[in-house]
Amino acid sequence: MGAVALTLGGIGGVVLACILIYVVNRSYFGWTIQFHWPGPELAQQGATIVLAALGASLFPALRASRVPATELSRDDL
Numbered sequence: 001m002g003a004v005a006l007t008l009g010g011i012g013g014v015v016l017a018c019i020l021i022y023v024v025n026r027s028y029f030g031w032t033i034q035f036h037w038p039g040p041e042l043a044q045q046g047a048t049i050v051l052a053a054l055g056a057s058l059f060p061a062l063r064a065s066r067v068p069a070t071e072l073s074r075d076d077l
Helices: 002-029 039-065
Strands: none
Touching: 002 039
């Protein structure tokens, strides 16, 4: 889920950046800036986000794995 959110957020960020750089700046201010990819910083932030999502999912998964399947019923949901 974290990887999907990271991918969708990255795509949305690139689309928004392109709109701001090539449409809004050019039409309202009459100038534009050069697009720049900060590769190592993006990779580091992506890894941090994925690790945080993984860490946040470990406790609920471990807690759920301790409950025997025989104790789960439709009434508990």
